[in-house]
Amino acid sequence: MKTYTRMAMAGVIAASAVLTGCASTSSGSVYSGGQARQEQTVRMGVVESVRQVIIEGTKSGVGTVAGGVVGGVAGSNVGGGKGSTIGTILGAVAGGLAGKAIEEGVSKKQGLEITVKLDNGEMRAITQDADENFRPGERVRLLSGGGVTRVSH
Numbered sequence: 001m002k003t004y005t006r007m008a009m010a011g012v013i014a015a016s017a018v019l020t021g022c023a024s025t026s027s028g029s030v031y032s033g034g035q036a037r038q039e040q041t042v043r044m045g046v047v048e049s050v051r052q053v054i055i056e057g058t059k060s061g062v063g064t065v066a067g068g069v070v071g072g073v074a075g076s077n078v079g080g081g082k083g084s085t086i087g088t089i090l091g092a093v094a095g096g097l098a099g100k101a102i103e104e105g106v107s108k109k110q111g112l113e114i115t116v117k118l119d120n121g122e123m124r125a126i127t128q129d130a131d132e133n134f135r136p137g138e139r140v141r142l143l144s145g146g147g148v149t150r151v152s153h
Helices: 003-022 062-076 082-107
Strands: 041-055 109-118 123-129 139-145 148-152
Touching: 041 123, 062 082, 109 139, 123 148
Parallel strands: none
Antiparallel strands: 041 109, 041 139, 109 123, 139 148
């Protein structure tokens, strides 16, 4: 295997590790380290409606870069001289576009938009991962703190 091919593959592996490490969650059941041991405001209410939504994927640029590297390496193996240069450029562009689409698609998730009527009559809508079931008429808690609000049973 050529040295630049090995370097490109190492770059792709490193980019994948970074991308995996950047994945975040909007689960009502997962707390970040900074949210642990922080006081939260608790409000009680009743679920008015639940709507399925898609939480869009990340757009960190890692997929674009990794795809561009792989595409450029693959394209460089096409032809010789100017053909190789053109293949590298076209491969990098195509790979970058594919990598971007893959990154967004892999990190896209199912979510819920939960509308809650609080005991004081106010309405709130919170969007979070669809990892817990909520039904209209159900009594729930809204936990708020540090700019984050979640719905829980």
